[in-house]
Amino acid sequence: MNMMRPMKLAGSELMFGRGCLEHLKTLKGEKAFIVTGGSSMRKSGILQKVIDLLSEAGIKSEVFSGVEPDPFFSTVYRGAEAMKAFGPDIIVGLGGGSAMDAAKAMWVYYEHPELTMLSDIIPPNPIPKLRNKARLVCIPSTSGTASEVSRSVVITEDETHVKYGIGNMEMMPDIAICDPEVTVTMPPSITAETGMDALTHALEALVSKRANYLSNILAAAAAKDIIHYLPKAYEDGSNLDYREIMLNASMTAGMAFTNVSLGIVHSMAHTMGSFFGISHGLADAIILPYVMTFNQEDEFAKNTYAALAKELGAEDLVSVIRELNDTLGIARSLNEIIKDEAAYMEVLDEMANMAKNDGCTKTNPIIPTIEQLKELFVKVYRGN
Ligand SMILES: [Fe+2]
Known part of the structure; x- marks a missing residue:
């Protein structure tokens, strides 16, 4: 503890x-x-x-x-x-x-x-x-x-x-x-990417090694609202009700993560930003379902995701995230965005090292090895 x-x-x-x-x-x-x-x-x-x-x-x-x-x-x-x-x-x-x-x-x-x-x-x-x-x-x-x-x-x-x-x-x-x-003039793509950043904050805070009673209340409420309202704000950006809920949820997720920190979705997204200039929210959105699948090897993370899925009336939280990404027009894997696979694979070791040393790694439910990070970077790239 x-x-x-x-x-x-x-x-x-x-x-x-x-x-x-x-x-x-x-x-x-x-x-x-x-x-x-x-x-x-x-x-x-x-x-x-x-x-x-x-x-x-x-x-x-x-x-x-x-x-x-x-x-x-x-x-x-x-x-x-x-x-x-x-x-x-x-x-x-x-x-x-x-x-x-x-x-x-x-x-x-x-x-x-x-x-x-x-x-x-x-x-x-x-x-x-x-x-x-x-x-x-x-x-x-x-x-x-x-x-x-x-x-x-x-x-x-x-x-x-x-x-x-x-x-x-x-x-x-x-x-x-x-x-x-x-926030009302934000175009749909920015609404989608920044909204997925906020959702990643909520879901990473929820399974952080430092998660606590209060951060969980904030993170879970934010996650549920974002999953429900982000597609609506994406569809109809002029609707102030949707914009208001999204902004409140983003802020609420922020209060959670700034106190209990994040996990390796952020470590990997920061790294991809440094190496390939990929925007932060988009990187988060693509990486999130892969890391959640990885994190499910941990009982606490698995149970936390399952509890949230149940509250959403869903079978499995990873599928919810994948469907949400599809709805928002977000790529399923990185090879749709970074075309040069050889260039990506060439820096795999460096990327795994940078992600390992990122401040967000130490609160991930499973502390990954360099090998595991490399595997994750490959999966995120090729899809599976
Ligand atoms: Fe973020």
Whole structure:
């Protein structure tokens, strides 16, 4: 039995439900630095709405846009330099996981100008105390990463393209604003991929070696809602009820996993992202049923999946996930996406090693050997 770690569910203010973006009007501060991704938040008008609401609170905004997927350290550092010049007391991460993660990481370098390199915040180096200069607000535009209630960031090293996952409760956003209206313009493919990321969070938290009474309640509720509502949100993205349930479920799964961690679906997805640039949610979705089949060798995992399947009125949870992927138009195996099999097989050893060393591996119900990881990478590629 592992010693329990203290649970932390979100920062100091957690807002969710339709229209809660208005909460921005009540913030106290002078200058807000808004970090956002490509152009979707500008096009949808949400960025302007955020600026206007902050302005109603007497807060002046500066926008840093163009954060790429899986942000590079150079982008993070450029943002931190702009923050140092502007001097905000509020930082807003507005967008998908990448924009929110970038905002979190920029915040660390803004608060501590003595830090200048990515390695400065990679363990064993600690995340120093934050909140001397600014508080962090996160506003998700996807229902997936749950970065708004998580302690982690994923930052890509420029030279190697290795993606570093860094987690520390100090980076938990102070204020999370989960308004479904912000997510409504997400296209179907992004809805599907980010939704499967959220489902993977719930299912990995549920069988984590650190799972506990409270994380199980959160993870199981989120899993059931996502399995039921993700196909609906995918079909009819303009339906705010579906969007609201998906965003709430993503956040709820996030509260579970940020406390009890994940498993090897994430270890393998991080690795595939580093080697082949495959998007995180898509990698999760493809890998998930294979790892669940592997995990079923463990009694606890097998019983946990069976109990959830029963509640869903299904025979077998792995089949439920496979059918869900089919409904969402997600590939059954990786060879549909990465065509060059020889290139994939050539890096099998390296990938198995990277996945073995990923922080998420140690809470998987079965700690896989390098050989087992290699077998899994082959199965995920070829299908079976
Ligand atoms: Fe994830």
